[in-house]
Structure formats: C-alpha cells, structure tokens
Amino acid sequence: MSLQDIKHIALVLSGKGGVGKSSVTTQLALSLSLQGHNVGILDVDLTGPSIPRFLGIENAKVRQAPGGWIPVPVHEADRSRDGLPSETNGSAELDGPRSGRGELYCMSLGFLLANRGNAVVWRGPKKTAMVRQFLTDVKWGPLDYLLIDTPPGTSDEHISLVETLLKSARPEQLAGAVIVTTPQAISISDVKKEINFCRKTGVSILGVVENMAGFVCPNCSECTNVFSKGGGEAMAKEFGVPFLGSVPIDPMFVRLIEEGRRPTYPEGTVIEGQDMYLNGQSNSARDDGLLVEKYTACSLCSIFAGIVSQVVTSIEQKRH
C-alpha cells in the first residue's frame, strides 16, 4: 500500500488561489527535511501544479514501477543536475529503511503533463479519479511526513481526497490540515469555508499560516504592512484554531525560485557533517569526505523553521 509506511500525513489548504499555498507547502517540507525528517510532497493541485518549479525539478522524470509511480528524490535530482555522483545508486526511492537524514521526495501531476506548468482542464470525475490514483499508486516507502498540496477552495477533489485518505490511511496517520491565508478580508472569509470543511469531514486543524503579511524591503530589510496585518491571527482566535505565524512577502524568495535556486536556510549558514545535498551555494568536501555546505536564503527560512516546530509539536501532542 502506498501510504502504509508514512507516519504523519498533513493537507495544506487555502480558500483562494494565489495566496501562497504551494510556496508554504514547499517551505514546510524543506524545513522538515532540514530538521532531519524524511518528507514527501504530493502535489494534487490540478489547477496549476507548481511544486516541481519551486523545487527546481521541473524536468525530472517520474518512473513507473510494478507497484506504482516512483516519486522524484529531490536531493538526488539536485546532485545529478550539478554533476555530482549519486549517493544511492538510484535506489533511493524503494522500500528499504532510509537514512533518516532529511530526504525529500516529490510526486506531482506536473511531472505527467505534456506541457509542464499547464493546468488540467479535465472534467470533475476524471479529476477525482486522478486524485484517488495519486493517493493510492505512489510508492513512497517509509516517510516521517507527507504533505499534500491541494487545489484552492473546497471542491469535489477535496472531498474525494479526504474520503480516499480515510479509506487508505490509518486514523493515527492523519495529522490534520495547515490552512494558508493572506491578510485581505476576502481571503480570510474564504478560509472560514476551509475551516468548516475540515470540521465537517473530521480533519483536525493544525493551524493557520498568514502569508504575504507585509513586504520585506530589499534595501533595508524593513517590513512594511502593505495590507492590514493580523487578520489571520484574529480569525484563528475567533475559530479557536492555532495560529502558526505570519510570513512576509520577500522579493528574494521570488528571485531565488526564478533563478532555479531554492530558498533553504538562513544566508551563510554552514552545516557540517551531513552528507545530504541541499542546493548549497558553495559546497566543499572536507578531508574526511563530509560535505560542508553554505546556503543562500531569503528571510523566510527562519520563520518557517518556527512554524514547522509548532506543527511538529502539535502533531506529537495529538499522538500522546
């Protein structure tokens, strides 16, 4: 079974398109991976599967194996793009035990589209069938976290997604949903529908992330509140759900993605002694063969590290 070896499964939802749901999913996954967890991202946003672009793996190929699709090993894809030797001899994707050093895997509808980046124009039943297939036919192997990037709103695909999850996963695997909003009133009122959706379908709410709350100036790093700030927090309070944090607009974030570089860790951070490879700006092997990596990043990484810690704590508390 595709989901059986996954410890925690979380949905990322938003009431409206373009509020940064896929960006938040990517950043949560990267932060979890940097904290040493093995993570998978399932991109079922059929309206525009953008995760491969955010991860810089748009041209990666998904392989079909006897038991289903093999997700793309993201750090392996980095290594191969940069001409570095494989650490796993191509076997990273299969069942056996994993290193526990922050591996990251991705499966997206984007990998299967002839025109990458296109939205799907299928009718409802075909979309829901695809969502179901994505949940049941991907060979994830053992993972600590699977994050599912969903389409905006609460459509038939969401209902099908939750129904399939309830059938295919054990209740203790379903960690809940992270809801993404922006500070504008319209997005916040849309997100109330997401909260109601979760309550009706029995999906617990891990918390609300308010994205695009303010603008970080590239000159002086001052954060200006372009829209009113704090709406997400007020709404979370009103609905009695956890508020996970505010994320500003950072032009550096967009630039890094456009350049095919992934925002990962606070600028200049040096991580020693880990042989995972994470889009480092400069990498050098020490005499003992361990990699010393230096990361480039926007201002969002430390914010997401805080958000991820809250999500992990909330999942752990729920389990005990």
Ligand SMILES: Nc1ncnc2c1ncn2[C@@H]1O[C@H](COP(=O)(O)OP(=O)(O)OP(=O)(O)O)[C@@H](O)[C@H]1O
């Ligand atoms: N905090 C941020 N700072 C700067 N740019 C951001 C931020 N969050 C998102 N963006 C940018 O905004 C755009 C929309 O983000 P994203 O694709 O994540 O939204 P979405 O809600 O997933 O949209 P859709 O529902 O259409 O898939 C992207 O170009 C992304 O790079």
Ligand code: SF4
């Ligand atoms: S915040 Fe300061 S440096 Fe940035 S645009 Fe405004 S005045 Fe200029």
